[in-house]
Amino acid sequence: MPKSPNFRFFQGGLIKHRTTPKFFTTQYDYMVLIALSGFVGATVGLVIAMFEELINWVGDFRIHLVESASLSPFLSIIAGASIGALITALGFWLTARFAPEASGSGIPHLEGALDGLHDIRWRRVLPIKFFAGALTISSGMVLGREGPSIQIGGSVGRMFAGRAKRYQHATHILTAAGAAAGLAAAFNAPLAGVLFVIEEMRPQFRYSITSFKCVTLSSAAATIVMRSIHGQSAVMDIPNFSIPALNSLWLFALLGIIFGIVGVNFNRWVLSTTAKVQQLQKNRISRIVMTGAAFGAVFATLQSLVPDITGGGVELITELFRNPIVWGVCLLLFVLRLFTTIASFGSAAPGGVFSPMLALGTLLGLAYGSLMASYFPDLVPEPGIFAIAGMGALFAATVRAPVTGIILVVEMTDNYQLILPLLVTCLGATFIAQALKGKSLYSELLKQSLRNNPEIKRQINESHEDSKTS
Missing domain, CATH: 1.10.3080.10 (Clc chloride channel)
Known part of the structure; x- marks a missing residue:
């Protein structure tokens, strides 16, 4: 053969x-x-x-x-x-x-x-x-x-x-x-x-x-x-925006710088919160269950009182594009969701952080776009473009995968024509994160788990023993 x-x-x-x-x-x-x-x-x-x-x-x-x-x-x-x-x-x-x-x-x-x-x-x-x-x-x-x-x-x-x-x-x-x-x-x-x-x-x-x-x-x-x-519709039902002018790309580069700084600190806060929660739990099931009960009670209460700062965020993103809000409120929601996102993900609950990061990027990007529109109305006809750029930028700065962030956002929003501004923003965020010596979130979480999780250490030892016997 x-x-x-x-x-x-x-x-x-x-x-x-x-x-x-x-x-x-x-x-x-x-x-x-x-x-x-x-x-x-x-x-x-x-x-x-x-x-x-x-x-x-x-x-x-x-x-x-x-x-x-x-x-x-x-x-x-x-x-x-x-x-x-x-x-x-x-x-x-x-x-x-x-x-x-x-x-x-x-x-x-x-x-x-x-x-x-x-x-x-x-x-x-x-x-x-x-x-x-x-x-x-x-x-x-x-x-x-x-x-x-x-x-x-x-x-x-x-x-x-x-x-x-x-x-x-x-x-x-x-x-x-x-x-x-x-x-x-x-x-x-x-x-x-x-x-x-x-x-x-x-x-x-x-x-x-x-x-x-x-x-x-x-x-x-x-x-x-x-x-x-x-069905074949995009995950997010948001408008299709027109291609921004080339002379506005410097605004997207500036947004990338902002997200590069935010992304590096976001990773640090997540890692720090995760480490502190593990120290408090000490791998005891009773403490882990109590942690889950406390988080469940708090977030269920917040969901009934302030729903915009809870949940994955996909519904919030769609609502922001349908009914835009002033940049000050966007910034406030960004800060509040930043804390709730770090707390939720840092608790080691079995859940992801992609959607929450996209929501954070949307909020900060929309606040930035609305603010820039007041100063440069000729360059910013649609602030929502910066919200889409913000989604990819925060992903790029935290995960350190700019191309994935760009393609993920355009596939989710069906805004393929915005690849160039997304490219400028995501690359800017990645370069700044690298200059600030930021690391990939998941790589750092892997290192942290290998250092602190006895269960994973035991798996590694068993895997090594199996390889020796075979």
Whole structure:
């Protein structure tokens, strides 16, 4: 049987793989892995669709339960806080008891698995992330579904890889393909899913033409499944803006500088909050559950009183474009959501931070655009353009993946004509973040988890022992 093409790794993978001459021994192996990638993507698309439905159902059920009781306003707040505390505590307990690696967004854990630091125990990660993530995200905490979607996707890829052990590098490739499919399904953004794996996970992802094909096919398959269920419209129903004048690009560059500074400090605050919460919890399940109950009660109360500073933020973004508000109110909401986002994500709840970051970028970008419109009306005909640029800029500064941020935003908003101003803003934010010695949020979270999490340390030791015995 003829041999497959000679696929080689670029620099960046594990040392033992850098000299690997071939991925597969036969063309049959190559075709099987390509086909498996398509099955991974389709499965991930279906699972993420169910995950989204579960989040919406739990959230609606929680609110309906309080409203149907016909209580007084004060008792309604108490009842809502109690139910929020209960479901959030349950999500924290499930995570701490059965799958500690499913805490947080799950992306650092997935990156560690791609780098060979540990394995993905998909039999426990997949169900726990699915149900615990739905509980905490629907509680009113400022969390998004994209981080869990990526970890769920990677776990599905690892599940399929368990059936394809005879194919060399199947585990690595299918895990990465599942991660790309998870992001693509969460945001209806197939290109962003591919770019996220290549750009953000570049230290761990072993790039080759074959692995690229697998990731791309998986992302496309997940998007097809999601669109067949939810339709082909963009995630955010916002206006299509006209292309800004070239002489206004310096305003986007200035916005990028601002977001570069904000992004570096955002990462520092998240890491600091995460470390402090871990110190308080001391890996005790009782303290972890109490943390979840406290956060659930607080955010359920805030959701009934000040809904704009709770939740993932996608609805808020859409509302801001439909009914713009003055820049001062945007700035106030930005500050308030900044605190609630850092608190929610720093609690290590099983939820993501992509959507909350996009909401923060929208608020600060819209405030900036409205303010600049008062000084430069000829250059800023539509302040909403800066809100879209702000989405990508904060993502670029925190995750350090500017191209992914650009493509993610244009796919989510259907504003492909704004690629140039987004490019200027995102690159500016990335350059400033690099100049300030900022690090990628998920890379730093991975390092922090390896230092502080005994469960992950135990996984690494077991993985090393297994490799020695084999």
